[in-house]
Amino acid sequence: MTIPYPSSQPMPAIPAVSPPSGAPRPRLTFLGTGYLGATYAICFAELGYEVIGFDVDEAKIAKLAAGSVPFHEPGLDELLRRNLAAGRLRFSTSYQETAEFGDVHFICVGTPQRADGMGADLSYVETAVTGLAPHLSRKALIVGKSTVPVGTAEWVEQLVGKHSPADLGIEVAWSPEFLQEGFAVEDVLRPNRIVVGVKSEWANGMLYAAHKGVFDLAATEDREVPLVVTDFATAELVKVAANAFLATKISFINAMAEVCEVAGGDVTQLSRAIGYDPRIGNRFLQAGLGFGGACLPKDIRAFQARAQELGAGEALRFLHEVDLINLRRRTRVLTLAAELLDRRVGPAGPDLSGTRIAVLGATFKPNTDDVRDAPSLAVAAMLAKAGADVHLYDPEGNENARRTLPDLSYETSMNAAVQDSDLVCVLTEWADFRNADPVALGEIVGGRRVIDGRNCLDSTLWTGAGWDYRGMGRP
Ligand SMILES: NC(=O)C1=CN([C@@H]2O[C@H](COP(=O)(O)OP(=O)(O)OC[C@H]3O[C@@H](n4cnc5c(N)ncnc54)[C@H](O)[C@@H]3O)[C@@H](O)[C@H]2O)C=CC1
Numbered sequence: 159m160t161i162p163y164p165s166s167q168p169m170p171a172i173p174a175v176s177p178p179s180g181a182p183r184p185r186l187t188f189l190g191t192g193y194l195g196a197t198y199a200i201c202f203a204e205l206g207y208e209v210i211g212f213d214v215d216e217a218k219i220a221k222l223a224a225g226s227v228p229f230h231e232p233g234l235d236e237l238l239r240r241n242l243a244a245g246r247l248r249f250s251t252s253y254q255e256t257a258e259f260g261d262v263h264f265i266c267v268g269t270p271q272r273a274d275g276m277g278a279d280l281s282y283v284e285t286a287v288t289g290l291a292p293h294l295s296r297k298a299l300i301v302g303k304s305t306v307p308v309g310t311a312e313w314v315e316q317l318v319g320k321h322s323p324a325d326l327g328i329e330v331a332w333s334p335e336f337l338q339e340g341f342a343v344e345d346v347l348r349p350n351r352i353v354v355g356v357k358s359e360w361a362n363g364m365l366y367a368a369h370k371g372v373f374d375l376a377a378t379e380d381r382e383v384p385l386v387v388t389d390f391a392t393a394e395l396v397k398v399a400a401n402a403f404l405a406t407k408i409s410f411i412n413a414m415a416e417v418c419e420v421a422g423g424d425v426t427q428l429s430r431a432i433g434y435d436p437r438i439g440n441r442f443l444q445a446g447l448g449f450g451g452a453c454l455p456k457d458i459r460a461f462q463a464r465a466q467e468l469g470a471g472e473a474l475r476f477l478h479e480v481d482l483i484n485l486r487r488r489t490r491v492l493t494l495a496a497e498l499l500d501r502r503v504g505p506a507g508p509d510l511s512g513t514r515i516a517v518l519g520a521t522f523k524p525n526t527d528d529v530r531d532a533p534s535l536a537v538a539a540m541l542a543k544a545g546a547d548v549h550l551y552d553p554e555g556n557e558n559a560r561r562t563l564p565d566l567s568y569e570t571s572m573n574a575a576v577q578d579s580d581l582v583c584v585l586t587e588w589a590d591f592r593n594a595d596p597v598a599l600g601e602i603v604g605g606r607r608v609i610d611g612r613n614c615l616d617s618t619l620w621t622g623a624g625w626d627y628r629g630m631g632r633p
């Protein structure tokens with residue numbers, strides 16, 4: 159499908175928004191109740207809005223309607239149950255019910271990497287919009303929240319024009335999302351900014367009203383939430399630019415880790431030292447196994463693909479390097495494993511047959527059960543491919559990991575995974591692993607060898623307990 163861009167329509171000036179004083183709050187719907195949409199539906203009900211969460215996945219909707227969040231996100235279960243009981247929150251698989259209910263419809267469906275490996279798959283956005291639009295029966299606003307290539311909002315506007323009743327004047331806006339899994343409730347209720355791409359004062363006012371609960375909460379806490387009102391293209395670009403910057407920051411520090419590895423430096427100290435400069439800042443400078451998840455990797459690839467289509471491919475060529483640095487961290491663990499286990503590395507990589515390796519961590523980061531593009535799982539797969547007998551444990555991610563990699567051995571505790579292993583790989587920095595007792599673990603392993611893929615262990619403590627320790631970019 160082609161996304162028309164740049165728009166042939168000139169952008170009207172956007173007047174400053176004035177809060178619709180005393181205006182009734184709009185009723186909100188969220189199409190797509192995955193990590194993003196379910197969190198939003200639940201949190202906005204908590205803020206006092208009447209909400210419908212809609213999904214085409216009947217099992218997911220049944221679970222949510224029964225008071226159970228279908229993924230792990232701290233704090234969300236309690237809010238779900240409270241708001242279902244209060245009657246402010248409903249779940250539906252009916253486009254008609256959703257269309258009739260809502261004044262503002264947020265599109266929160268997935269935009270995964272296309273099968274060709276680069277651009278974004280917009281088919282879910284298309285299905286959601288064309289499913290909803292024909293059922294609309296009064297003026298409403300459709301707001302994209304999914305992360306999309308620049309130009310998508312214009313295309314959605316055309317879809318809406320084609321599929322909704324002509325006389326209703328349905329409008330479109332784009333409001334990208336910046337929440338982090340594991341902190342999602344806090345990020346939605348107390349965002350560090352709200353960005354909206356709009357074309358009319360009416361859309362601007364509706365979006366303000368749809369977020370008034372967030373602004374009101376901030377006011378009661380003596381905070382302000384910056385609001386950036388802009389055009390479609392800028393709103394779409396803000397999102398991918400933010401993720402590209404975060405990915406670049408992580409790959410920068412991992413590039414420094416690579417240099418530390420050959421020069422004998424310690425990247426954790428380097429990171430701390432440069433992070434004291436407020437122009438650099440100390441966040442997202444944790445060297446280790448690199449970034450994974452359903453967003454940063456796919457977003458930097460889709461951003462490059464879109465820039466290429468628009469003739470600006472060269473501007474984003476560095477993102478290819480960011481991706482390569484990130485992926486090299488995964489193979490680094492394999493090299494360290496061969497080194498620690500004293501195994502030969504052939505042209506096809508190391509031969510780890512006959513070894514038992516404990517992998518601690520399957521999720522792409524702690525405090526989630528999300529294993530999408532998890533560096534830890536990618537490494538577990540590489541270790542198994544090299545012949546190791548891999549025993550994996552994750553506090554929340556075992557079930558999802560088993561669906562992705564069914565052939566590994568899944569254990570129900572850290573001790574069971576570590577028992578008799580020749581090597582322990584800590585690949586996600588769950589608190590349980592960070593705080594593990596190296597003396598006690600040392601008594602049940604086959605060999606005291608540990609790879610700290612997230613630089614989250616106290617190396618002095620582990621070496622003191624007799625472990626052969628390897629970190630990422632640190633001695
Ligand atoms: N997960 C996150 O932390 C964040 C995600 N995003 C973006 O939000 C979007 C969604 O991400 P996730 O929630 O992680 O994806 P997800 O895969 O967890 O959820 C997507 C949901 O959309 C549903 N769906 C598919 N077709 C549909 C249709 N026609 N109508 C209604 N629902 C439909 C699926 O059944 C699924 O439940 C992506 O563009 C992502 O990049 C943005 C910021 C944060």
Ligand SMILES: O=C(O)[C@H]1O[C@H](OP(=O)(O)OP(=O)(O)OC[C@H]2O[C@@H](n3ccc(=O)[nH]c3=O)[C@H](O)[C@@H]2O)[C@H](O)[C@@H](O)[C@@H]1O
Pocket residue numbers: 305335336337338339340401404408441442443444445446447448449450451452453454522523
């Ligand atoms: O677009 C999205 O979906 C979201 O993507 C990321 O959020 P998330 O994927 O939840 O995870 P992050 O906390 O950003 O971590 C991403 C990956 O980077 C890794 N990471 C993070 C920080 C760091 O210093 N080093 C590092 O390796 C993490 O282990 C993880 O694998 C962004 O942080 C969110 O702002 C954004 O909304």
